[in-house]
Amino acid sequence: MKVFTTGQVAKICKVAPRTVSKWFDSGRLQGYRIPGSQDRRIPRDSLIKFLKEHGMPLGDLEDEAKAKVLIVAQDQVLIENLKRELPSDRSFKVAVAASGFEAGIQAESFHPDCIIVDFSIGKVESLQICQNLRRNPEFAETILIALLPDVGSPMSFDRSAINETFKKPFDASLLAERLRTLIGARKELV
Numbered sequence: 001m002k003v004f005t006t007g008q009v010a011k012i013c014k015v016a017p018r019t020v021s022k023w024f025d026s027g028r029l030q031g032y033r034i035p036g037s038q039d040r041r042i043p044r045d046s047l048i049k050f051l052k053e054h055g056m057p058l059g060d061l062e063d064e065a066k067a068k069v070l071i072v073a074q075d076q077v078l079i080e081n082l083k084r085e086l087p088s089d090r091s092f093k094v095a096v097a098a099s100g101f102e103a104g105i106q107a108e109s110f111h112p113d114c115i116i117v118d119f120s121i122g123k124v125e126s127l128q129i130c131q132n133l134r135r136n137p138e139f140a141e142t143i144l145i146a147l148l149p150d151v152g153s154p155m156s157f158d159r160s161a162i163n164e165t166f167k168k169p170f171d172a173s174l175l176a177e178r179l180r181t182l183i184g185a186r187k188e189l190v
Contacts, residue, residue, distance in 0.1 A: 002044040003031075009042050012059055013051070023050070066093040067183040070110055072103040072129060073118035073147070078168075082116065085176035092179075100129045107139065113183045114143040116175075120168070127157055134161040143182050145175070 006024065010017040023029035024040050029050050031042035044061070051058055069086055071094060073079055079096055086092035095110045097103040099121070107115065115133065119126040126146065133139040146165045159165065163182070166175055 003041040004044065004047060006040050006042070009047060012047070012061065013056060066091050067114070067179065068093045068095070068110060068112045069179065069183075070095050070097060070103065070106050070112035070115045071118075072097045072100075072115060072121065072126075074098050074121055075118060078118060078147070078172075081172040082175070085172045086179065100125045100132075103129050104132065107133065107142075112142060114145060114179055115139075116145045116147060118147040120147070120149050123157065130161045143179075145179075 004012070006017050006020040009020045009029075013020065020029065020042075021040065024031055024042070029042060030046040031040055033040055048058065048061055050056075051061070066088070067086075069082075069092060071079055071082055073096070083094055086094050088094070095106050095112065097106045103115070103117075106112075115129075117126050117129055130144055130146070133142060133144065143164070144162045146159075146162045147170070148165055148167050150168055164178065
């Protein structure tokens with residue numbers, strides 16, 4: 001769990017450190033004192049909650065407070081359904097890529113917590129995306145979800161690089177709930 005000093009919180013909130021100390025001492029900003037010291041520490045989730053409650057901008061914490069999801073798909077209906085279920089006002093930030101090449105560029109710049117790959121773009125390209133991401137240590141912890149087309153017979157491939165699979169058609173709200181669980185466990189979403 002990430003914690004901040006009163007000085008760091010003051011910079012984030014653009015106030016004097018003494019103001020942060022007053023918020024802490026009055027109980028409005030939750031945290032703890034370091035034993036044997038007067039120094040205060042504020043956990044990240046307490047700070048985000050405080051900022052939201054008081055209508056203050058999250059600033060640099062915004063990226064930390066949102067679960068970033070990259071959707072690799074060409075099916076516009078699927079993309080719109082997922083975007084509707086993963087709204088930005090409920091802790092999600094969504095980016096879309098239509099090809100493996102675009103997915104690589106988006107992954108490098110967006111740094112997603114989860115990548116959803118629609119295998120309808122092609123089994124070979126989809127597997128290549130998943131394998132390339134797993135080879136890159138920067139994306140070792142990224143959650144990979146495969147959306148498999150319902151083609152009658154089961155699709156056979158090495159699933160070791162993929163965290164979860166969903167068979168189409170599926171309920172987008174169930175996928176969104178699963179993402180909240182998977183990413184929330186890692187990011188402590190508030």
